[in-house]
Amino acid sequence: MSQISDLSQATCTEIRDAVRAKKVSALEVTKHFSARIKALDPKINAFVTLNEKAELAASNVDGKIARGEDPGALAGVPMAVKDLLCTKGLKTTASSKMLANFIPPYSATVVNRLEAAGAVTLGKTSLDEFAMGSSNENAATGPVKNPWDPEYVPGGSSGGSAAALAARMAPGAIGTDTGGSIRQPASFCGLFGIKPTYGRVSRYGIIAFASSLDQAGPMAHSTKDCALLLETISGSCAYDSTSATIEVPKWSEIIKDDVKGLRVGLPKEYFAEKMDGDVERVTKEAIAALKDRGAIIVDITLPLVKHAVPVYYLVATSEAASNLARYDGMRYGHRTSNITTGSLEEVYTRSRGEGFGAEVKRRIMLGTYALSSGYYDAYYQKASQVRRLIRNEFLSAFESCDVILSPVCTSPAFKIGERINDPLEMYLNDIFTTSTNLAGLPGMSVPAGYSAKGLPIGVQLMTRHFDETRMFNVSLALENALGAVKARRPHVI
Amino acid sequence: MTKDNSNKSLDLAAVRKVAELSRLELTETEMKAYAGQLAAVLENFEQLQAVDTKGIEPLVTPTDLSVRLREDEAVKTKDIEPFLSNAPARSGNLFKVPPVV
Amino acid sequence: MSSEAVHTTGSTSMAHYGDYEPIIGIEIHAQLSTKSKMFCTASTDFGAGDNENICEVDTAMPGALPVVNKRAVEFSVKMGLALGCEIRKRSVFSRKQYFYPDLPKGYQISQFDLPLCEHGEVDFYLDGEKRKISITRAHMEEDAGKSTHHGEYSLINLNRAGTPLLEIVSGPDIRGPAEAAEYARTVHKILRYLDVCDGNLEEGSFRCDCNVSVRKKGETTLRTRVEIKNINSFRFVEKAVEYEILRQIDCYETGEKIVQETRLYDPDKNRTFAMRSKEEAHDYRYFPDPDLLPIEIDDSFINAIRSTLPELPLKRAERFEQSYKIPTYDSLVLTQEKALADYYEDVVKAAGGNAKAASNWVMTDLMRELNESKKTVETSPISSTNLGKMIALIDKGTISGKIAKTVFSEMWSSGKEPETIVKEKGLVQITDTSAIEKAIDDVIAASPNETAAYRAGKDKLFGFFVGQVMKATKGQASPDIVNQLLKKKLAGS
Known part of the structure; x- marks a missing residue:
């Protein structure tokens, strides 16, 4: 047993400190979590591929420490990485049959930055195919189970990362968020999860779903871990022209539990939505906790956010239909072996028909339709115009408040299979999260309580563009105020 | 494909056309399922038409970033094999594909 | 490029189009x-x-992103300015979507509704008359890869994929095949002057697509047009357009319908033929590329490029004609290529200003040698300085024009300076009258019969005496002095 009392329960920050202080070796840490994956993942199904070189990478960190070199800000911290981020030489599937055997020739900037900081990529986690979904049921390797109750979904699309983290199969994880894919599974699994400001984190090497909405971000067990992970992966990247050159604060050192005088805005439209009683109760408790600590609660209005779902789905599917055109079975990926005529058209349509799952095909169809001749103005163009209006609404709302608080979802996790056959119902569930991506704002899910059945529920924080600092401060205040929330453990452990 | 404002449901011909444009081979069953689902989704999305967007410039990228240009420097790819090894079929270093003419 | 490229006479008569009028627009793809x-x-x-x-x-690997090459933008702006275009301060890249194995992403990044350059024009001479063709737009895009066909399969090489292209679109202003070819030559010439495109037609660095339609004279609307794609020589532009005009007229005359289609030109058979393609109309589903922010350029960027613009070919030709007093044809030939024009001006300078002689030597002797040995002025063994000095030697009377031919070929083979050659070979012209007088006296003494005959009135024999004197002086006697003295002596002194 290591010098840390319980490695499984340790945060990334604690592990990093222990490894740097030589209280535990990076190799021991990696072995510990690899063993947990072996023991627990058959029940959870969070991982798609394990990194066979994880122990080697951990040993390299130990070697650096032995030689007195700087092992990095994440020395020896094992990471679960969503299988949407390319990892050089390590299979990357996007949970799609299309990329079942794809070995990337390069790594995503996020992966390079994590590894350069001494983090160890433990394995690649399951997702809704190509990040399209909110339940992790649309995955080539089958549904992922929620560690709090295996009959329930972990949320999606970063469901594998969330479940791996909740089951303590890794102390930190990377997800991606296009319309809520970090925040919603974080809420369903009782985790901190942040979608940074658009442009904060390089998208290079992250398999694109919707280019103008996608952002990668950390999921973790504490505000400080999120801050530490985010500051490591953030910053301008020469290979992503949409990445921002704006300075990255050292959040892990500067964030503070101080909300005194901070104006917390509550959008009345969000609270008018039909929502689960438990969600309403938990959200109100979080608001009360902030008020107790000196925050000023203000009502705000965002009249157009009620249109966020259609705007989101039109923009996202249009971009996705285009981004997914490269999966044509010519240079990589699935090519049909069922040949009738062998014509180019047949190989294209059959390879794509076989390689993509139902939800991906549905979204490609919707996106192609929205961009097609005669429909562009009414769908894609119209949605992009309303998108600007939504962003403007948020910008003016932030004149009367500093942070916006809302539920993450209308309900806690739902049962596997419960919504799979009603895509519209599934889409409408993204009402609270999609507008953040449309406006490019940072958003975060903070664990805030539990449903009567004992399933976790999070609240969402949003701040101005590039104002993650204030969001972390509020998150830290909630984390300290709601200390009891963290004490519970998922059933699986 | 013509837009029918009175009835938002997509007919099978429209779905077939979109599938062709998307290069997706779909079974009749899939085609029918998508027709119904997409019609329901599009009907819900009609709510956008009520928003006044006259003169509003579409928002493509959500932050006010300006483009960064790259200096014209060429980098030799050291090892091209990993860019070719995922190919379903190849001939030497070329990608082998179905006949295009 | 040879002088063959200068086309100042329209070889195709319009007469045989009857009461039809051709309307031609050209799209040029120039690799930057x-x-x-x-x-x-x-x-x-x-x-x-x-x-x-x-x-x-x-190769469009999953997750890869485009970043714009600055020099490609600079080159495009430079060409735009040379074409007199307005440069858009905020231009947008769009995706043009279609499936083809040489197009890895399933879309080409191009510009659609907001191109970089618009509203320019190009001037040139045709049949001695100045013509003006409007430029609708010039926009940036990327080239596709190359496919080779092998019956049962095709092979894809992506070395060319992503090469920067400038697509230059003319207005439908061109009214005949010769004009079409001359327009293309002019754009080609400007690209080469600016050094933004190597202009190699055989290798596809410069490709022409011609849009051709015909209508009855007096009609104001356009009839169906046909696109002839990928013509790779100026001569073929002329021939293909001529064929297509006649074909369309023939169709209308015989009551056949013209269908909007893409045709290819077969130079061996001198005809165009329809490309085999699906009848399905293209729906490119253009939309702004969310991976690339708009290109924003300011006046200082544009002015910096403007300051590097060289004198353009037509302006230069007009200046040559005026200040050097050389014929239009010569000035056009000499300004075909910037290097040739530079060379010519250097020759004039070294020759002490004898522009006419410089033009003759460059256009006849030098260009003949260059063509025969497939060299250019850049690789010419005779430097501009040496050619100029040689002309100065003639003007000073040091060598005769005849000897200059010998000096010229010696310079061509050895690369030596003209003075050195003259000295080494003893080619200095004899202007010493006493030496010439002596030679004349010897010739007269040796030819008593001819002398008698001449003096009896047989004037034609004068040439005989000149020949004999020149022979005696090994061709080095100054012809002027020989003539003068011989006349005097034969007159019977």
Whole structure:
């Protein structure tokens, strides 16, 4: 047993400190979590591929420490990485049959930055195919189970990362968020999860779903871990022209539990939505906790956010239909072996028909339709115009408040299979999260309580563009105020 | 494909056309399922038409970033094999594909 | 380029079009001579081995993103300015979507509704008359890869994929085949002057697509047009357009319908034929590329490029004609290529200003030698300085025009300076009258019969005496002095 009392329960920050202080070796840490994956993942199904070189990478960190070199800000911290981020030489599937055997020739900037900081990529986690979904049921390797109750979904699309983290199969994880894919599974699994400001984190090497909405971000067990992970992966990247050159604060050192005088805005439209009683109760408790600590609660209005779902789905599917055109079975990926005529058209349509799952095909169809001749103005163009209006609404709302608080979802996790056959119902569930991506704002899910059945529920924080600092401060205040929330453990452990 | 404002449901011909444009081979069953689902989704999305967007410039990228240009420097790819090894079929270093003419 | 490229006479008469009038517009695709590709750092040297210059971006690996090459933008602005275009301060890249194996992403990044350059024009001479063709737009885009066909399969080489292209679109202003070819030559010439495109037609660095339609004279609307694609020589532009005009007239006359289609030109059979393609109308589903923010350029960027613009070919030709007093034809030939025009001006300078002689030597002797040995002025063994000095030697009377021919060929083979050659070979012209007088006296003494005959009135024999004197002086006697003295002596002194 290591010098840390319980490695499984340790945060990334604690592990990093222990490894740097030589209280535990990076190799021991990696072995510990690899063993947990072996023991627990058959029940959870969070991982798609394990990194066979994880122990080697951990040993390299130990070697650096032995030689007195700087092992990095994440020395020896094992990471679960969503299988949407390319990892050089390590299979990357996007949970799609299309990329079942794809070995990337390069790594995503996020992966390079994590590894350069001494983090160890433990394995690649399951997702809704190509990040399209909110339940992790649309995955080539089958549904992922929620560690709090295996009959329930972990949320999606970063469901594998969330479940791996909740089951303590890794102390930190990377997800991606296009319309809520970090925040919603974080809420369903009782985790901190942040979608940074658009442009904060390089998208290079992250398999694109919707280019103008996608952002990668950390999921973790504490505000400080999120801050530490985010500051490591953030910053301008020469290979992503949409990445921002704006300075990255050292959040892990500067964030503070101080909300005194901070104006917390509550959008009345969000609270008018039909929502689960438990969600309403938990959200109100979080608001009360902030008020107790000196925050000023203000009502705000965002009249157009009620249109966020259609705007989101039109923009996202249009971009996705285009981004997914490269999966044509010519240079990589699935090519049909069922040949009738062998014509180019047949190989294209059959390879794509076989390689993509139902939800991906549905979204490609919707996106192609929205961009097609005669429909562009009414769908894609119209949605992009309303998108600007939504962003403007948020910008003016932030004149009367500093942070916006809302539920993450209308309900806690739902049962596997419960919504799979009603895509519209599934889409409408993204009402609270999609507008953040449309406006490019940072958003975060903070664990805030539990449903009567004992399933976790999070609240969402949003701040101005590039104002993650204030969001972390509020998150830290909630984390300290709601200390009891963290004490519970998922059933699986 | 013509837009029918009175009835938002997509007919099978429209779905077939979109599938062709998307290069997706779909079974009749899939085609029918998508027709119904997409019609329901599009009907819900009609709510956008009520928003006044006259003169509003579409928002493509959500932050006010300006483009960064790259200096014209060429980098030799050291090892091209990993860019070719995922190919379903190849001939030497070329990608082998179905006949295009 | 040879003088063959100068086309000042329209060889095709319009008479045989009857009461029809052709309407032609040309799209030129010019590869910009950057070191790296439009959106990635792979080399543009596509003569390399199969797929040697590829990377994750041009092979459209999942997650790869485009970053714009600054020099490609600069080159495009430069050409735009040379074409007198307005340069758009905020231009947008759009995706043009279609499936083809040589198009890895399933879309081409191009510009659609907001191109970089618009509303320019090009001037040139045709049949001695100045013509003006409008430029609708010039926009940036990327080239596709190359496919080769082998019956049962095709092979794809992506070395060329992503090479920057400038597409230059003319207005439908061109009214005949000769004008079409001359327009293309002019644009080609300007690109070469600016050094933004190597202009190699055989290798596809400069490709022409001609849109041709015909209508009855007096009609104001356009009839159906046909696009002739990828014509790779100026001569073929003329021939293909001529064929297509006659074909369309013939169709209308026989009551056949013209269908809007893409045709190819077969130079061996001198005819155009329809490309085999699906009847399905293209729906490119253009939309702004969310991976690329708008290109924003300011006045200082544009002015910096403007300051590097060289004197353009037609302006230069007009200046040559005026200040050097040389014929229009000569000035056009001499300004075909910037290097040739530079060379010519250097010759004039070294020759002490004898522009006419410089023009004659460059256009006849030099260009003949260059053509025969497939050299250019840049690789000419005779430097501009040496050619100019040689002309100065003639003007000073040091050598005769006849001897100059010998000096010229000696300079061609040895590269030596003219003075050195004259000295080494003893080619200095004899102007010493006493030496010439002596030679004349000897000839007269040796030819008593001819002398008698001449003096009896047989004037024609004068040439005989000149020949004999020149022979005696090994051709070095000054012809002027020989003539003068011989006349005097034969007159019977």
